[in-house]
Amino acid sequence: MNIRRKNINLKYINTFFHITKNLMLIKWCNLDKKICYYQFLTIFNQKNKKKNKHKFCLLDYIKFSSIFKFFFMKLKKVELLTSYLDKFLPLNYNFEYVKTISRLNNSKYKKIFVQFPDGIREYNIILNSLFQLNSRRICQVLNLGITSYGACCIEDYFAKFLGTCVVLHYGHSCLTPISESFVLAIYVFLEINFNWNTIINIFEKKTFLFLRKVFTLFSTVQYISILQNAKKELDLKFKLTFVHTNKPLSPGELLGCTCVKIDNFSNVMYIGEGRFHLETIVFSNFFLHFFQFNPFFYQLLKIDYNIVETLKERKVQILKSFQKKTNLAILSGVLGKQNNNLFLKKIESLISKKSIKILRVVMCEISFDILNKINYGIIKTWIQNACPRLSTDWNNFFIEPVLNSYEACVLFCSVKWKKYTYPLTYYSYKGEYWTMYATVKSFFS
Template sequence: MAASGRVGSVAPVAAAARGPVRHVAQQIPEEILGNTELREAAEALPRNYNFEIPKTIWRIRQAQARKVALQMPEGLLMFACTIADIVERFTGAEAVVMGDVTYGACCVDDYTARALGADFLVHYGHSCLIPIDATQGLKMLYVFVDIKIDTSHFLETIRFNFAAGTSLALVSTIQFVSTVQAASQELRSQYKVCVPQCKPLSPGEILGCTSPRLAQDIDAVVYLGDGRFHLESIMIANPGIPAYRYDPYSKVFSQEHYGHERMRRARQDAIRTATGAHCWGLILGTLGRQGSPRILQHLELRLRALGRPFVRVLLSEIFPSKLRLFPDVDAWVQVACPRLSIDWGEAFSKPLLTPYEAAVALQDIEWQQPYPMDFYASQSLGPWTVNHASAQPPRRGRPAQVGSMASPGHRVSPGQRVPSLSLCCWWLCRVEGTGGGGIGAGCTPGAVWCPVPYGAWCRTVPSAVQCLVPYAARCHTVRSAVCCLVLYGAWCCALPGAVPSAIQCAVAHAAWCHIAPGAIQYAVPYGAV
């Protein structure tokens, strides 16, 4: 979403062949852009802060909103009353300022806004972590609040401190991303400049919980911004790369350091203690959208599969004194902010794990080095992150591609390439003869090709199947049978006494399948067949 004075609207598609309906840019009406009174009112705000007032007014009018909630971090609350006055004056809608603490876009509080009777929410200062079509019963607008700074001083500082030819990665928060991108163009003639992206974030943008892994040939990370919270994220993800910070307000350039060994030791100690826990506590953060019900559900399924008792606790703020009120809980997993455990975990008397650390404690995955900072990353490590593939519903409006999915019981002739299957398939594909390909599968005569969700694959060996499955799930061959522990506690067992060459599968959410000679009969979660 750029600060370009344009907003998205739905345009009709002339022909079905063009695909689904898409969003196109629509110009803000001249009556708003050319409104002298609106421009004069906006001059009460800092000129180097882009609050996108014309676009905000246009979107509120377009939505015919009657009550608008304004949510912003504490650093911008000083401008809230001015913006509220402008909104009420030029839209006729009532404006409400939401004053609760807002740490990031994960704290988008559409639930409270709706409870207050608002039908439109404007969230300032953060990127679009929560899709605007996912808010509850109201329309929404993100305003990044792009901040203009003295770019020339930033560039001179880089040139003074780094020799020509140095490989640099430039990163920042959303307020300064446009400056970082412009600066990268200026520096490319002298340096090897990288503006890394960790989707769904913008190029150059990092969060306190989400940062990209950089190539090993990067000589230094340069962070443009005040404070260390976000910078520490990319430092944790890239412990071997020196990090520097340029403060755009004080114009101070400094090298920053992080206690990687101490952090690793503290987190591994917490995981080790939690491994022997009997009763687990699962905390769902209720500060805006900070908590992820999908991650909570994943944790519940894993603990149930392991026979571990647990209790759910909903909290907007997590304090040691609060958790001490639950003496029977031996270990906690908080689905709120990973940095709470990383930065403050030692302040708690019981282990306070992130969902990733819980996966390590439950032996779903090995300890990762470096520590993964992928909580909102699209290409994340596992279902203990918000945007992992397992949490994404099928995309609507996209026409099906012919031949992109194998039908249940599909037989493959010798030498024929195995058809690709969608990541969401839960069935097995019977392969006869020799064939290969498709998600890393290697097939031998009489073998079973197992396409398992999220990039897991099976490699066949003579009269057996050896499977690499995500999250420490595993398959073991028992004589001519295969017993598979699959993610979420689902399992498949081909029992010696079962129907010849049949596999009986008990899959998560009570789905099951029976494979008999030459056919597959299956029932998939939620009643789909």
């Protein structure tokens, strides 16, 4: 008799898992206990009706109730923990963890690898707990201790080395095709919401700034949806807004190394905090007026940069390198997807024609401390293939000139120095042959 009861209980347990296999755990948590019972009875009866088996009677219901109560109480505890942890996350940040968990529940992965930028690394413990509580399969969550600087820092190869099959990358857009990743890459844009009507009110109060002047809108990936909503509202009142499309980026999206050349616009409006992304527009468009709307302080600021002096310094560094073209070192960055092998082949073919000695150096993360230590006066010029902003932003910290891919092409006379613009189109499909998406024909033509 005891054996029979165990078999019956096992049958009910297997049926319960069969029903809940394709349902989200959070969905069950939000249901009432009576509704759960009723839903189970309905599905069980429909399943056994075709097989001419007996229906789920009252006696079976009593036998099953003790098992179901155990699972239901467990789900209720998960619901309470989830609601408790959710209070520690900022309300205006869309972490999309419910959508991410449903995606992971449909897969067979038990170990995931998560990357966070600096701005949300303080929430990594909360998000890890939410993943493990609400997912039926995830047993282990690994976090990368190194800061994720940008979308190019996707560590899919390192994730595969650790034995994980999924990479969750927070805070950046998808630059490289997912099909080219070593493991499944899931990008979470992490949208930040705020009252975008404030932008409309500021524009109405300060209409004199934009009177008879067309302006273009830019933002980072976190504010793309707000940018589109604000543009629709501004078009109804001003009819002077414009949003650039720079594939593979979203319309109006801006990266620290990728921007477009703006023609026939007198104003630029950037929605976001900080100055790193805004400087990209200034590099490519010297003589425009730049405004920044800070969504945290709800302020509109007029920004002025002395970019002309910075570009003069870059030209001086190229001239120094031209005088010291004796010992060159090509510095390859292997942080994520930064390295560009096609450019390396192109630049090596140009250097070999000049009969110059080349030293190849590979670094995970390029820093001026390490670079200055391994120099010892032997290497006179560095050509780095990691991030173009390393050369422009950290120029004064390097002992010897460190040129990016565009400046290296200027050094070896394959490209002319552009006087009125500094091209930062590194991840644009329209970029020239020193950029990431250049074709093989453009490289060796």
